Amino acid sequence: MNVQQVIFISFALVTVFAAIMVVSLRNLFHAALWLIVALLGVASIFALLGASFFAAVQILVYIGAIAILLIFAVMLTRNIMSDETTQTNRAWGLAVILVVVIFFIIVSQISTWSGFSQPLTDLPLSGQESILALGKGFVSPNGFALPFETASVLLLAALLGGVYIAMDREKE
């Protein structure tokens, strides 16, 4: 077992443990903090995959924006669900069985594919070639200029919709 495998396994274990804490803790504030650990673990997996841009974007967008937004929402609604009351519904036993069965089905099915155990070597790219290709792809009309612009319109619509939905109309 070489160094890269040890690094991958330690990051993967941290990520999976943090994800389990996110879905099982009663205190939602602690769950949100464990979500940040899980997102950091995913960012390190992205870095291991050679997608350094996405590791940075993961930290900026998920930890910098989405996790903070979730923590704000938890604090705004905090006193309504006390930490003592049960946080899960009655189906949790069934859900555990379902999830474990689906996991084994997925793994047994994808392990029949020939590329399953293909080792991922370091990419033969010089410098930041992949980020340059992504940037050019986003703005070239033959590439992905239209999806990119559509995504910006989607973000604007989500921003306006979020403000409009959360606005307190009864006080005005």
Next chain:
Amino acid sequence: MVSLSWYLILAAALFLIGVYGVIVRRNSIAILMGVELMLNAVNINILAFWHYHTQLNGVVNVSGMVFAAIVIIAAAAEAAVGLALIISVFRRKNSIVAAEMNVLKG
């Protein structure tokens, strides 16, 4: 070397933990946290296959990276609108339990 299968199994585990959170949690903010975990697992899968294809073909596969970026953009929009909806429901009903949001129930 880390093989592709390790990434796929990690992504499957993370996705199913997210599914478990979405199924069992009563608090709607916790359900959104489960959805975030699922979106992250999908992104691990997309970038693992991006690496695989780039490695096999020797040229950068731009489509895979664009796909991952669009997933992140959609996740940001989903979180913003979802939390605004939860705040709005909380203001009207003083509850964020998903099972009690049944105004539209016939």
